[in-house]
Amino acid sequence: MDEFPMDYEIFDLGDVTLQGGATLRDAKLAYKTYGELNADKSNAIVYPTWYSGRHWDNEWLIGEGMALDPARYFIIVPNMLGNGLSSSPSNTPPPYDKARFPNVTFWDQVQQQHKLVTEKFGIETLPLVTGWSMGAGQTYQWAVSFPDMVQRACPFCGSSKTSEHNIVFLEGVKAALTADDAFKGGWYEEKPAKGLRAAARVYAGWGFSQAFYWDQVYKEMGYSSLEDFLVAFWEGFFLDRRDPNNLLTMLWTWQNGNIGNTPDFGGDHIKALRSIKAKTIVLPAEKDLYFPPEDEEYAVKYMTNAEQRVIPGVWGHFAGGGVNPVDTKFIDDVLKELLAS
């Protein structure tokens, strides 16, 4: 059994009927808050998690003197359904457990987060929604689902619709994970370690840029060799309380990301982009291999109050992961500027 810290709260979602038709009974949303909600409930920021991330993995962007300063804002980090803390294949009782856990869309994720924000806290306006990667996808979804509620948005290293290349990259991760016979179609008792390690090695080439490896930046991160980085960082990452069915649930959400699938938009991604009212700064990373800046440039064209800034440098997708202080400062500065506007 995976051991998690108990530093978070649970919001009971009750019976949740998902966009795909399944009903997840007695569903749970795990979340953590930072700072205090002010009297008029006008200082709340929503900051969703990313693919396999947990609330504590978001904390690098929260702190005194930063844009997300708990002395000033009430920051809510909702854990994605499927991440192992909120309702997930790994913690849901039968019959919707393990391989039978239903598909969850970005729209589903944000509907449930909205329940938390409004029903639990009575919040009706959000000065900011922001997030990395799939957190960026949820940020876009918030801006589309609740256009009059989200004042500002900053999706970093993510997209409003998952590109076909991104879908293919994820197919590789999925194929490696499930190639291990120990996966047993999702009905494993023991985690398929070989598949998890294989998925980690597939991911390794995508997470950081060609130039990152050329410059051996992993040595600055404390890894002693390329192989050490692959084992200690990447395999360690996938073995750190990540559950294969959970990973596949989130992977499905990601592959099927499209704000156009919000009800009333009938799959029309561009119409959904046009509906966004939030003042938005979109932050792709220069050398992100699966969310390249061109894709975000395309999206911004259809948004009425948005601009793109590119996070420069060699860190690729992980520019938004909080591991490089230079990139963290870049993101934090943009968030400060956006919040001041």
Place this chain on the structure above:
Amino acid sequence: MDEFPMDYEIFDLGDVTLQGGATLRDAKLAYKTYGELNADKSNAIVYPTWYSGRHWDNEWLIGEGMALDPARYFIIVPNMLGNGLSSSPSNTPPPYDKARFPNVTFWDQVQQQHKLVTEKFGIETLPLVTGWSMGAGQTYQWAVSFPDMVQRACPFCGSSKTSEHNIVFLEGVKAALTADDAFKGGWYEEKPAKGLRAAARVYAGWGFSQAFYWDQVYKEMGYSSLEDFLVAFWEGFFLDRRDPNNLLTMLWTWQNGNIGNTPDFGGDHIKALRSIKAKTIVLPAEKDLYFPPEDEEYAVKYMTNAEQRVIPGVWGHFAGGGVNPVDTKFIDDVLKELLAS
């Protein structure tokens, strides 16, 4: 048993002691030639194969009116050791069969090809050596191993030293292939189809660029959907008489590619680049995800008689694979220019 066409010749290499120390006894080099060797033996071109490629996979660049015109040149396509036609894990008798097949370097490959060219045909000069991908790696190796023999070189979509990012990408392919229990550490009787298909899906994201998928160029290639492209092109590719141990042998060669490992250079890649005498045009593809143009730009800096041209467009690594007529013409035009100089 894989069925291959019998349209090629075998050159008996005898007992080959490889750079790593193993001796491959009674080794075979499979090759095919196009055109006629002229009287003074001055019209031979060597055009090695690529990762998992066979001589027939090179034929798109050979033809009447093309640079590699059999009416004018004697074109030799040697199959790489490990590709299933030349000595390989799949066709070598015990004890060096299957998982026990020894490691083969680019230097080993070119030493054996040199034997064919000189001992079988008595050729002492080569107007051109060219090749795609690992064929480019062999092209570089020819120029370093035999600087007075190779007059011109045109490596396309490849490198003289495998970059760390490229090594990581290949780790993902390898991990997916070997995650299938049916691989049995290389001692399978039946090919591990699940692992081959997983490797194919991992490869799919790397072979073509983000923009290729964005533009759905696979539809121009005759595939009806993204999934159809993944199954019919990519899985079909890996299932088409590709043997897992062969793939891993070639993968090792690729991961360990470095012209600096030529004897006398002591691992010094830059010294090896400086030793090249051939007039060289290096052709990376603009959006190649594992041989990006920056890496080749770096290499050209150290070469005395070389320049870089970038193959433009969205085809990524497969710009050099002969599937897109525009890219084929670009490469052919460069080869014509180079041969005329």
